[in-house]
Amino acid sequence: MEFERKTESDVDVILLKGDMDSHTSPKARDFFAGILKEGKKKIVVDLDGVKYISSAGLATLIEVFQKMHRYGGSLKLCGMNETTKGIFEIAKLDSIFAIYETKDKAVAAFSS
């Protein structure tokens, strides 16, 4: 699993690449732990490079969502393929997370 991080306006955009399963999720959890320590309040996670996500990957994103919520931050997701979107729907997480089609729409949503 690979991670790219950039800043657009005052939003941290994280691009994930690879499968998010029980093998790769510990690495993702460590990566996000580092970002959350900085107290970032606006984060977009772009899942465009994620072909597959399991419950371990979902758990990682739920943890980030909950931790950010506790300190007043906000997490938005974007770039899901049909497979990933379907898994969010089965878990009924599509109504919990703020999900956008594209990264630009997710970033713009912080300004609206």
Added chain:
Amino acid sequence: MEVNIGQNQVLLQIKSDDRYLRLVRTMVEEISLLAGFAPHDISDIVLAVDEACANIIKHAYGGDKSKDIFIKLSLLSSGIEVILKDYGRKVSPEKMKGRELDEIRPGGLGIYFMKKIMDSVQYITRDSVEGTELIMVKYVKKCG
């Protein structure tokens, strides 16, 4: 596990190391395609088997990467049967009910996915036999 396989079966043996889960997913995807499932169902079956393997690694073997997992896939006349055999800590079927989704928290979604996706999920343990056998079946939905 019986190592003989029939004409419509595939058997994969892996160590209980989650770096092999991608290999399992690829195999399940290909067999599900052969079984005639639609792309959406194939993704779901892949998820269910992946979650079952991850549960074995975490719960039955406690994260020990050196143990054995057997995955036998059988093409049925209108579906697929997946049998997963481990030799770890026995699973208590009543503890494998899965959680409800009303509470948003990480973890515990694996069993929920398996039961939601597959038409049948059955844990079999016997006092005289080591480990657990998990049998999951999914049928091809006929259109029209």
